Amino acid sequence: xxxxxxxxxxxxxxxxxxxxxxxxxxxxxxxxxxxxxxxxxxxxxxxxxxxxxxxxxxxxxxxxxxxxxxxxxxxxxxxxxxxxxxxxxxxxxxxxxxxxxxxxxxxxxxxxxxxxxxxxxxxxxxxxxxxxxxxxxxxxxxxxxxxxxxxxxxxxxxxxxxxxxxxxxxxxxxxxxxxxxxxxxxxxxxxxxxxxxxxxxxxxxxxxxxxxxxxxxxxxxxxxxxxxxxxxxxxxxxxxxxxxxxxxxxxxxxxxxxxxxxxxxxxxxxxxxxxxxxxxxxxxxxxxxxxxxxxxxxxxxxxxxxxxxxxxxxxxxxxxxxxxx
Amino acid sequence: xxxxxxxxxxxxxxxxxxxxxxxxxxxxxxxxxxxxxxxxxxxxxxxxxxxxxxxxxxxxxxxxxxxxxxxxxxxxxxxxxxxxxxxxxxxxxxxxxxxxxxxxxxxxxxxxxxxxxxxxxxxxxxxxxxxxxxxxxxxxxxxxxxxxxxxxxxxxxxxxxxxxxxxxxxxxxxxxxxxxxxxxxxxxxxxxxxxxxxxxxxxxxxxxxxxxxxxxxxxxxxxxxxxxxxxxxxxxxxxxxxxxxxxxxxxxxxxxxxxxxxxxxxxxxxxxxxxxxxxxxxxxxxxxxxxxxxxxxxxxxxxxxxxxxxxxxxxxxxxxxxxxxxxxxxxxxxxxxxxxxxxxxxxxx
Numbered sequence: 001x002x003x004x005x006x007x008x009x010x011x012x013x014x015x016x017x018x019x020x021x022x023x024x025x026x027x028x029x030x031x032x033x034x035x036x037x038x039x040x041x042x043x044x045x046x047x048x049x050x051x052x053x054x055x056x057x058x059x060x061x062x063x064x065x066x067x068x069x070x071x072x073x074x075x076x077x078x079x080x081x082x083x084x085x086x087x088x089x090x091x092x093x094x095x096x097x098x099x100x101x102x103x104x105x106x107x108x109x110x111x112x113x114x115x116x117x118x119x120x121x122x123x124x125x126x127x128x129x130x131x132x133x134x135x136x137x138x139x140x141x142x143x144x145x146x147x148x149x150x151x152x153x154x155x156x157x158x159x160x161x162x163x164x165x166x167x168x169x170x171x172x173x174x175x176x177x178x179x180x181x182x183x184x185x186x187x188x189x190x191x192x193x194x195x196x197x198x199x200x201x202x203x204x205x206x207x208x209x210x211x212x213x214x215x216x217x218x219x220x221x222x223x224x225x226x227x228x229x230x231x232x233x234x235x236x237x238x239x240x241x242x243x244x245x246x247x248x249x250x251x252x253x254x255x256x257x258x259x260x261x262x263x264x265x266x267x268x269x270x271x272x273x274x275x276x277x278x279x280x281x282x283x284x285x286x287x288x289x290x291x292x293x294x295x296x297x298x299x300x301x302x303x304x305x306x307x308x309x310x311x312x313x314x315x316x317x318x319x320x321x322x323x324x325x
Numbered sequence: 326x327x328x329x330x331x332x333x334x335x336x337x338x339x340x341x342x343x344x345x346x347x348x349x350x351x352x353x354x355x356x357x358x359x360x361x362x363x364x365x366x367x368x369x370x371x372x373x374x375x376x377x378x379x380x381x382x383x384x385x386x387x388x389x390x391x392x393x394x395x396x397x398x399x400x401x402x403x404x405x406x407x408x409x410x411x412x413x414x415x416x417x418x419x420x421x422x423x424x425x426x427x428x429x430x431x432x433x434x435x436x437x438x439x440x441x442x443x444x445x446x447x448x449x450x451x452x453x454x455x456x457x458x459x460x461x462x463x464x465x466x467x468x469x470x471x472x473x474x475x476x477x478x479x480x481x482x483x484x485x486x487x488x489x490x491x492x493x494x495x496x497x498x499x500x501x502x503x504x505x506x507x508x509x510x511x512x513x514x515x516x517x518x519x520x521x522x523x524x525x526x527x528x529x530x531x532x533x534x535x536x537x538x539x540x541x542x543x544x545x546x547x548x549x550x551x552x553x554x555x556x557x558x559x560x561x562x563x564x565x566x567x568x569x570x571x572x573x574x575x576x577x578x579x580x581x582x583x584x585x586x587x588x589x590x591x592x593x594x595x596x597x598x599x600x601x602x603x604x605x606x607x608x609x610x611x612x613x614x615x616x617x618x619x620x621x622x623x624x625x626x627x628x629x630x631x632x633x634x635x636x637x638x639x640x641x642x643x644x645x646x647x648x649x650x651x652x653x654x655x656x657x658x659x660x661x662x663x664x665x666x667x668x669x670x671x672x673x674x
Contacts, residue, residue: 008491065416094453095453095455096451096452096453096455097451097453097454098453098667099452099453100451100452100453101450104452104455106452106455106456108455109457113416113419113420113456114448114452114455114456116443116444117559118439118443118444121412121439121440121443121444123409123412124408124409124410124411124412124413124415124416124440125412125413125415125416125417125440125444127409127412127414127416128412128414128415128416128417128418128419128420129416129417129419130416130421130422131413131416131417132416132417132420132421132422133420134398135372135398135399135417135422136420136421136422142416152658154406154408154409155406155408155412155439156410158404158406158408158409158410159406159409159412159413160411161404161406162403162404162406162413163410165404203669216336304611315571321454322449322450322452322453322454323450323488323491324449324512324513325449325454325457325512325513
């Protein structure tokens with residue numbers, strides 16, 4: 001039903017985006033053991049539908065703010081994949097010129113205003129961007145992505161309070177993957193329903209299935225429109241699953257902190273595969289088209305990794321560069 | 326900034342401990358208010374925020390009634406939420422605005438350490454210069470009247486440790502205006518720390534806007550025997566000490582650093598070259614603080630000019646007490662500078 005209210009073009013675009021994010025993660029994972037990417041990586045496999053679904057509703061100059069699990073947000077907002085990979089390889093050609101690493105991606109030309117590795121750190125900054133839009137009357141919307149644990153930080157509540165008070169055009173997107181490193185939400189939060197936190201400020205807040213890109217797309221469209229019309233902030237809790245460990249490749253110790261049945265259940269709901277199945281079933285995607293999309297992405301990624309590996313490293317003489325503007 | 330002229334001066338015009346009556350004089354809060362009034366009118370990117378900026382006290386007068394002229398959108402009261410509000414100011418700054426965020430006391434900045442230290446001060450560097458954070462944070466050291474351990478701290482030593490922050494500590498109304506203009510015009514986060522006791526001090530302040538560069542200290546009083554580097558209010562105490570020391574035949578040179586970061590090393594070294602003696606007088610704790618850093622820099626770059634050990638006059642390593650008797654015992658002042666300078670001179674003879 002939900003799928004029918006989204007155009008085939010948009011569905012294909014969402015699929016392509018999610019596939020690109022997934023393939024990029026898998027390629028990073030495959031290359032990671034070589035220890036050439038000397039920076040921690042936080043893979044977002046399993047959570048692709050959230051960044052793709054939300055960003056499909058944003059204009060190029062709308063603002064996006066991100067966290068440590070940042071690759072999907074960067075790609076979905078239109079960031080240059082070459083510069084992302086180069087940043088992972090610590091190169092001067094990286095999006096942050098090798099000064100940031102995987103947790104500090106940025107692409108201001110497409111409205112990606114940076115990612116913070118301090119949990120919840122981007123939430124107030126995004127709120128400030130929304131304040132600037134009100135002061136400048138530029139009509140932009142700010143979106144900030146953060147995890148479930150970020151809602152345990154004070155600034156989450158402080159920011160929602162201020163955004164509500166000033167009716168700021170911002171959408172708070174919580175990607176609830178239930179784990180902060182290895183700590184389950186049940187060990188950390190008295191009330192697992194994060195969307196209910198919005199009630200304290202009487203703002204629209206929704207809990208949605210973050211592994212269903214159609215649901216994310218439609219609900220975030222409503223949220224972004226609401227924010228753009230000057231109705232104030234919206235909170236979206238998108239529930240999805242982190243298929244890999246907190247950081248690094250694979251999840252070799254998943255038995256020690258996850259319920260394996262829970263894990264299997266979420267793997268079965270794989271956001272990318274379920275979308276692919278639906279698209280094939282409805283003839284929106286054909287096998288030929290699928291293979292063509294896949295090849296195009298593979299080519300782009302191969303080029304990006306080649307670019308990154310061949311790029312120059314930062315010059316040690318420039319150690320102090322960029323401290324001040 | 327198109328709306329300021331840029332002044333590089335080695336002397337503050339009209340600065341005189343014994344004020345003449347001709348020139349227009351303002352105290353620090355009047356000077357700050359005038360500056361904000363003028364810049365808000367010149368640049369729409371600038372806005373003023375902070376708890377109580379639009380109340381009847383107007384942040385010790387610094388923001389008094391600015392909202393009536395510029396409206397509640399550009400001069401607004403805030404929730405306490407210091408950490409989020411710092412991030413909010415930074416977020417507006419990276420999107421092209423120039424916020425000036427007021428706090429009654431530096432003590433409250435401790436609630437915003439994450440956004441100041443982890444975010445605002447690092448965002449230019451970690452994004453390879455792709456972002457800039459033109460944010461000014463103002464706080465006023467609240468010494469005295471029993472303000473106690475959590476309402477009297479200075480904390481600039483803590484912030485001096487952090488790369489990516491400018492640290493401004495004016496001691497006159499003239500400097501307050503010129504340095505605030507410079508701070509707002511800067512593309513980086515600036516911590517602008519004032520001192521409540523300086524609010525009574527008046528000095529000549531030109532009507533027009535002017536900008537004083539960072540990292541340029543001033544010689545407030547020339548002398549040949551001992552260099553006294555003063556920070557914030559301690560500049561005034563040093564000038565008081567100078568009068569009495571003169572009677573004792575000791576001629577001290579008083580340096581006002583104006584900004585701690587960047588630090589004017591040259592002005593200190595040149596003075597020590599002349600006097601051979603150094604006292605650093607700070608309004609903060611001594612251990613690992615600004616005075617210690619300055620002492621280390623001089624030991625490193627000016628050791629050969631020193632005729633005696635460097636002396637630091639700072640707070641003792643305890644929280645600030647409330648009772649006025651204990652406050653008297655806690656805060657060093659002109660007498661400590663006098664005694665220390667006299668001891669240095671005795672050691673020399």
